[in-house]
Amino acid sequence: MITKSSSPKGKIYAQQYADGWYGLYVYSGARDSSRTFTIQLNARTIAAAQKSYGGTFKNWVTAIFVHELGHGLSLKDNPSTSSSTIMKYRTNWSTLTKPTSYDTTDVNNIY
Amino acid sequence: MPRTALLIALVVALSGCSASTGAAQQEVFYNAAYPAYASVSDIGAAADLVIEGTVTSSEVRELDIVMAPSDGSSEDPKLNPGGEAQALPMVYTVHTVRVANVIKGKISTNASIEVKELGGLLKGTLYRTSEGVVLKDQKVYVMYLKTYDGSPATLLNPLQAAYPVENGKVSALPGNTLPPGDVPRR
Numbered sequence: 001m002i003t004k005s006s007s008p009k010g011k012i013y014a015q016q017y018a019d020g021w022y023g024l025y026v027y028s029g030a031r032d033s034s035r036t037f038t039i040q041l042n043a044r045t046i047a048a049a050q051k052s053y054g055g056t057f058k059n060w061v062t063a064i065f066v067h068e069l070g071h072g073l074s075l076k077d078n079p080s081t082s083s084s085t086i087m088k089y090r091t092n093w094s095t096l097t098k099p100t101s102y103d104t105t106d107v108n109n110i111y
Numbered sequence: 112m113p114r115t116a117l118l119i120a121l122v123v124a125l126s127g128c129s130a131s132t133g134a135a136q137q138e139v140f141y142n143a144a145y146p147a148y149a150s151v152s153d154i155g156a157a158a159d160l161v162i163e164g165t166v167t168s169s170e171v172r173e174l175d176i177v178m179a180p181s182d183g184s185s186e187d188p189k190l191n192p193g194g195e196a197q198a199l200p201m202v203y204t205v206h207t208v209r210v211a212n213v214i215k216g217k218i219s220t221n222a223s224i225e226v227k228e229l230g231g232l233l234k235g236t237l238y239r240t241s242e243g244v245v246l247k248d249q250k251v252y253v254m255y256l257k258t259y260d261g262s263p264a265t266l267l268n269p270l271q272a273a274y275p276v277e278n279g280k281v282s283a284l285p286g287n288t289l290p291p292g293d294v295p296r297r
Contacts, residue, residue: 014192016178018262021143089147
């Protein structure tokens with residue numbers, strides 16, 4: 001369940017960062033209600049990538065945000081599979097904006 | 112446009128989830144999403160600097176890498192989605208690299224440059240990434256770097272942008288499928 005709060009344990013920031021990543025999921029604590037996290041979206045790299053590789057800015061942001069939410073569900077980067085997955089690094093992130101059946105299965109296996 | 116800070120806050124309650132992680136020490140995890148490159152030439156084209164150099168020292172620091180919107184981007188909602196920049200210090204291992212060869216970019220041979228990687232141990236807390244800190248002291252690498260005003264450079268990604276050089280031979284880091292033979296030398 002996702003709700004809004006004025007004093008959340010999770011926060012999302014969108015601004016420009018001096019690093020090469022598109023998005024960053026930072027967390028500490030166990031996988032229960034004690035976990036705190038931030039999601040940071042790098043507007044600088046996302047805008048530059050959209051310009052270089054095409055696709056819409058909205059799809060780029062959506063894909064990276066969904067990827068970071070995948071971390072929130074304990075999914076890891078670059079799973080060892082040939083299947084399509086929102087968790088893999090790729091050149092044009094805008095072409096996949098939703099979790100795949102592989103991702104859904106992965107989450108169900110964890111929980 | 113109004114310059115109110117964008118802060119979307121969520122509380123995620125995952126009902127029915129078990130707490131299966133039993134952390135024995137204080138840890139913070141960084142999961143970063145990086146661009147991937149299809150070829151060595153692609154990563155070379157994206158880099159500001161391509162150098163061969165030796166990591167002479169490393170230290171862990173807390174850095175604020177938030178960039179204030181530049182004049183040209185302050186009214187662009189894509190580049191400046193949140194209005195005023197909000198400081199978010201993060202922990203980096205900052206390497207000093209002595210440049211042996213310059214393959215691309217403006218830096219002198221024998222100059223030193225700082226290169227930062229996410230993560231490290233600071234004040235009793237281990238800041239971890241899935242790749243770990245890939246550059247090791249006293250080792251030689253060909254590095255594909257992005258540079259920034261007022262902040263150390265970064266590898267373009269932690270998997271494809273560093274190539275160890277040993278006895279003159281270039282290799283790839285584990286998991287990097289790009290052919291190290293394509294890495295240019297000077």
